[in-house]
Amino acid sequence: MKKGKRMTTALSTYEKNNAYTVSEAFDHMMETAKAKFDETVELHVKLGVDGRNADQQVRGVVVLPHGTGKSVKVLVIAKGDKADEALKAGADFVGAEEIVAKIQGGWLDFDVCITTPDMMGVVGRVARVLGPKGLMPNPKSGTVTMDVKKAISDVKAGKVEYRLDKTNNVHVIIGKVSFGKDKLVDNYTTVIEALQKAKPAAAKGQYFKNISICSTMGPGVKIISIG
Numbered sequence: 001m002k003k004g005k006r007m008t009t010a011l012s013t014y015e016k017n018n019a020y021t022v023s024e025a026f027d028h029m030m031e032t033a034k035a036k037f038d039e040t041v042e043l044h045v046k047l048g049v050d051g052r053n054a055d056q057q058v059r060g061v062v063v064l065p066h067g068t069g070k071s072v073k074v075l076v077i078a079k080g081d082k083a084d085e086a087l088k089a090g091a092d093f094v095g096a097e098e099i100v101a102k103i104q105g106g107w108l109d110f111d112v113c114i115t116t117p118d119m120m121g122v123v124g125r126v127a128r129v130l131g132p133k134g135l136m137p138n139p140k141s142g143t144v145t146m147d148v149k150k151a152i153s154d155v156k157a158g159k160v161e162y163r164l165d166k167t168n169n170v171h172v173i174i175g176k177v178s179f180g181k182d183k184l185v186d187n188y189t190t191v192i193e194a195l196q197k198a199k200p201a202a203a204k205g206q207y208f209k210n211i212s213i214c215s216t217m218g219p220g221v222k223i224i225s226i227g
Helices: 005-011 022-032 080-088 097-104 117-133 148-157 181-197
Strands: 040-047 059-063 074-077 093-095 112-115 159-163 169-176 208-215 221-223
Touching: 022 181, 022 208, 022 221, 040 181, 059 148, 059 181, 074 080, 074 097, 074 117, 074 148, 080 093, 080 148, 093 097, 097 117, 112 117, 112 148, 148 159, 159 169, 159 181, 169 181, 181 208
Parallel strands: 074 093, 074 112
Antiparallel strands: 040 169, 040 208, 059 159, 208 221
């Protein structure tokens, strides 16, 4: 496939097959981020696990110290006091059966869905809609909880979820180019440390197989794997 002029220029600034230190990699990534908008920075990690085995799953959440730079729309499905708590905590949308019916009608104008345990039966009606979109509340991601206020606060502060895809890769947004190198490295380090702590006991051999970062329109830059 023919590369565009911007990509060709970006690739000429470093050796794409080389792996760099974290500092060097972020320097190269920043140098190649030349779009006219504030590009998102992504982290991609290939892990030495087999996600087909239940004891080698890697999934969790982490709050980035500098957030993601993205304005997150939060839906809370709750009733009574918890619905009131959600509104006061800054949820963008709050409702119960009526909002589930709205989702059944095709409405999905939110980024995160939080619910209380007692409402999971109601939320289950739209599991087939929310699941494929990555929007289904889950206790492991902190989105099924009675502490609605904290859940909303964490999401708004920059909580991100990481989980294996079918090819044993993890993809996480770690900020915007405008954050600058230092903040992006802080966010990167936070995610890598979380992945290290989440290493399954059943995982054998090299855990971090491949690590790379890229901006929305830029090429990937490899980082020296850390074992």
